Amino acid sequence: MSFIKPRSTETTRDRLLTAAEMAILHKGYAATSIEELIAEVGITKGGFFYHFKDKSALVEAILERHLGAEEAWLDGLFARAATESDDPLAEFLAFLRILREQMEALPDVHPGCLIAATCFQERLFTQVVHDLARQNLLAWRQRFHARLTEIAEANPPRQQVDLEALADMLVVLVDGAIILSKTVREKEALPRQIGLYETFVRGLFSEGE
Amino acid sequence: MSFIKPRSTETTRDRLLTAAEMAILHKGYAATSIEELIAEVGITKGGFFYHFKDKSALVEAILERHLGAEEAWLDGLFARAATESDDPLAEFLAFLRILREQMEALPDVHPGCLIAATCFQERLFTQVVHDLARQNLLAWRQRFHARLTEIAEANPPRQQVDLEALADMLVVLVDGAIILSKTVREKEALPRQIGLYETFVRGLFSEGE
């Protein structure tokens, strides 16, 4: 570590991960070079390969860190929603509203989804990367499916629906809306799609309009 | 053209486009090398750069060809739906059913969406590529928005919705479901999400039930 430790709390490895995550989300994986990252962090190539055996291992580490943070963030949103009501449906709708508001509050179009970015470049990543992405989506499915099952027991749905597909629908809408908002450059696309999902859920499970 | 024209109808350029489209959808853009493509088609590097000034120009050409074919395919689906009914809602629902059935009939998971693949690698492509993708999504929006407006006039929606967002929702679901199905390796994900969209639209605009 040259001569002075810059910040003892934030390791070089962490700074690499942060720089790489930002660069990959904004420019794409292929357009993010190792040389550029080490220049930003201030280390040499040898230092990079001391921490990560190759570029794909870097993505593995980013995904692992990111998925943990995402889980905690979702927990936080659900906890906030739980303070608003005890009814499962009202609580879930509150969660969706809070999620939508957070997406509305973003200054720019959402920078993108790491999972979506990896899924379109199959051969560039190790199996570990794809497995992490898979586990993440299955965790979302499970989380929302549990909530929806609880809701459907108390409020029989107006139309017959596959609750697992309905659980998937939220993450599908989020990923799809990120593509839409990035492509047409409309940051409102993401909160609007979440709003439609709220409408769908409310329409399905609410009794009196 | 070496000595014998292999197939006078299909030009070398077309064969390059086809080979590249397949390779990019299945392996990703960065993992598809020019050398591999020319080996498959049986030309030299000079021949490649005679047709395309760089790799990004290849993607432009693929997108242009693909988007034209997609438009024609959608027209075909709508035409088939139109034979089933004269009512706008019933016709739109028939279109969605046909679309879902086509996606169900695919042998494997959908190979992917070129637009989604380009949007996560901003710096790798020219502005032309991004503009083509943008125009395509806006065309889908316009097409479906017109149908939905017509439907909403005849069938006042049960809940208040943004019809433009509802139009976007279909393409958002398709792109998102492709990500989901590729990542968790479940080919049913795409038709299931289209099925949910059918449920949503039917629930919004149908009187009875």
Next chain:
DNA sequence: CGGTCTACTGTACCGACGGTACAGTGACCC
């Protein structure tokens, strides 16, 4: 005080790949 471990530096090098330059050539077209 000496030894070991961690976290690098520095240098040199390799192969793959995108891309350039340009001269030549066979087939067809007016």
Next chain:
DNA sequence: GGGTCACTGTACCGTCGGTACAGTAGACCG
């Protein structure tokens, strides 16, 4: 027979991912 089209063939360049490995400054440890 002259020109254009659609290439071939060869040589070369810069960038980038990745390898190899020797050296070293500082921390921690007995």
